[in-house]
Amino acid sequence: MSTRADVAKLAGVSESTVSYVLSGKRPISDSTKARVQAAIGQLGYKSNYAAAALAGGSPRMVTMMTSNLFLTPPSRIDGALVDGIVNGVRDCGYHSVIWPISNDDDSDVEMLLNLNFSGGVILMNVVDNDPRVHTLHSAGVPFVVLGRTKVGFAYNYVDRDFETVYMHALTILKNLGHISIGVLSASTIVNPYLKKAAKSLKLNMKMMTTTNNYDGGIILARDFKKYYADVTGIISLLDIATVSFVNAASDFGISIPNDISIIGVNMLEEQAESATPKISTIAFEAYDLAVSCGKIMVEVIEAGKDSEKRKGELWVGDFIDRGSTSQL
Amino acid sequence: MSTRADVAKLAGVSESTVSYVLSGKRPISDSTKARVQAAIGQLGYKSNYAAAALAGGSPRMVTMMTSNLFLTPPSRIDGALVDGIVNGVRDCGYHSVIWPISNDDDSDVEMLLNLNFSGGVILMNVVDNDPRVHTLHSAGVPFVVLGRTKVGFAYNYVDRDFETVYMHALTILKNLGHISIGVLSASTIVNPYLKKAAKSLKLNMKMMTTTNNYDGGIILARDFKKYYADVTGIISLLDIATVSFVNAASDFGISIPNDISIIGVNMLEEQAESATPKISTIAFEAYDLAVSCGKIMVEVIEAGKDSEKRKGELWVGDFIDRGSTSQL
DNA sequence: CTGTTAGCGCTTTCAG
DNA sequence: CTGAAAGCGCTAACAG
DSSP: OOOHHHHHHHHTSOHHHHHHHHHOOSOOOHHHHHHHHHHHHHHTOOOOHHHHHHHTSSOSEEEEEEESTTTSOOOHHHHHHHHHHHHHHHHTTOEEEEEEEOSSSSHHHHHHHHHTOOSEEEEOSOOTTOHHHHHHHHHTOOEEEESOOOOSSOOOEEEOOHHHHHHHHHHHHHHTTOOEEEEEESSSSOOHHHHHHHHHTTOEEEEEEOOSSHHHHHHHHHHHHHHOTTOOEEEEOOSHHHHHHHHHHGGGTOOTTTTOEEEESSOOHHHHTTSSSOOEEOEEOHHHHHHHHHHHHHHHHHHOTTOOTTTTOEEEOOEEOOOOOSOO | OOOHHHHHHHHTSOHHHHHHHHHOOSOOOHHHHHHHHHHHHHHTOOOOHHHHHHHTSSOSEEEEEEESTTTSOOOHHHHHHHHHHHHHHHHTTOEEEEEEEOSSSSHHHHHHHHHTOOSEEEEOSOOTTOHHHHHHHHHTOOEEEESOOOOSSOOEEEEOOHHHHHHHHHHHHHHTTOOEEEEEESSSSOOHHHHHHHHHTTOEEEEEEOOSSHHHHHHHHHHHHHHOTTOOEEEEOOSHHHHHHHHHHGGGTOOTTTTOEEEESSOOHHHHTTSSSOOEEOEEOHHHHHHHHHHHHHHHHHHOTTOOTTTTOEEEOOEEOOOOOSOO
16 A cells, blocks of 8 residues: 655655645645646555645544434434434545444444544434433544434534424414424424413323334324214324325325425425325424534534533524415 | 653653553553553543554554445345444454445545455455456455455455355255245346356246345236246345345235245345345344354454465355245 | 653654 | 655564
């Protein structure tokens, strides 16, 4: 494996010059630049990540930690999120990898931190009072959470403005004349913002809890008339289950949108279109959100490990009302 | 961030002693070991991955490349594979990360190689004459493929002995009196080993192509009587679709196992049990296969980048006939 | 059993 | 615009 020194010798320049043509951090004449690049091509030279990381301070690598990625089929949103982060981070000249964690305990986090090869970590799929946030925080590692959790201290995160999202969705439903609103969610806990919005609009809420997969939607459709007969409007926080619910509805004598209006707040546009009829959504630009998460991660890394720079600040992904209420 | 030097000073020993208590590569007296460990704990010292990689030769890190992980929900087998590799690699004292690649072109591979931070790569989900295998090969990086593809040169891989698997599965079906065999697969191409086995057993084969997801199984059940009426035995190469097919069968007037016998050759035992009735399987020990893949990867790394040691050799995952033919 | 020392390949001042 | 040289933190001889 050739080194920077080999390149320098072949090109007849100094080692630092090679570094600078690579990094572009200082002006280099076109002629030497050309010679260096020719030498690089000729030798098939590749920069050594470890050496660069060692010499250059914190490694230019961000680690995504996301759990349950392989145990159960993830939602399409998780996919868009990962892709977005990869690209956001790459735009900043960093790289990203996924650190496979199989569960929600934090031994995998410890291991990553001990390894110390990552300049910072992006934590996804956070749970309530996530122990991993505590671990990352006390380790003093730069990290950004994609999503939010209450842990009792300030930390960097990127999230949507759900307060506005929920209010908007419920307002649409209310304007359509719905009073009894079902909430399609994987959790039995009502989101406080949702609760607050429903209260202020004087709407009744009914949790419709199911798993976010194809089966979850089918089961819901099957049970709908039995358990949720009074529900006429649905706000859905899931994606896969919602699509299958809508697609299966007619099999169980439910007519959409005649019987119920359904609006997805946590769904890719592309998925919404895969349902028949197409599901109305409050647009969730998962990809853009993730891109911005990646960029902010890099900003945090570069600001230094213990930077309070933007800590606890709220970065909201673009909230766009596409007004796609065709189905409603 | 404290370094090995800080630890050494605090413990009153030399820097190399600290290294050696960490690596265990030479005997250290219990007393100094204790002092060093105390100092490490006190300082919260973490070894620097980049420095270790730089000083110690090839980095102790293996990279898993697997595509389509986020575009579509992966099968349960992919999950078992990733988990198994992580553990196999960890048993060898290495670490592993996932390198997210969104497509089958090899620009992501190039980028990983240019980064040069990985001691070796495990390639999953290979396609026919996979371009990434060519790229890895000509880069001279240690790599192991989980699965096989024809590329015109020898490379390290780990795979099941499908020749035996198919022969065994078809023999079971034949012994049950089936002559017309459906092949449930995501591809329209008949596996040559399967074709060969069918021929030698004088069985008729009919491709039943579908996508490996819940919908794929439903569609197949719906269309079964129309398109595959003559099929009485099925060999399935899919997992998710097969489970949903079996579960949906009765809704479409198909009685299993009265009308058809179905046997899964590419399915986790746990998934087979989630169908009603339980699906018969030729056991696929995905996890064990992946563990061995991880271990072999490390072996290849340590043998040196251009080692021919085991190149082109066939490592077959354990093939275990559990004899679970209850449903048949 | 322990200490000393020479690098690993790169980045980044400091000097031209 | 370019070169020289001092490290980054660790590993692994080499020398006790």
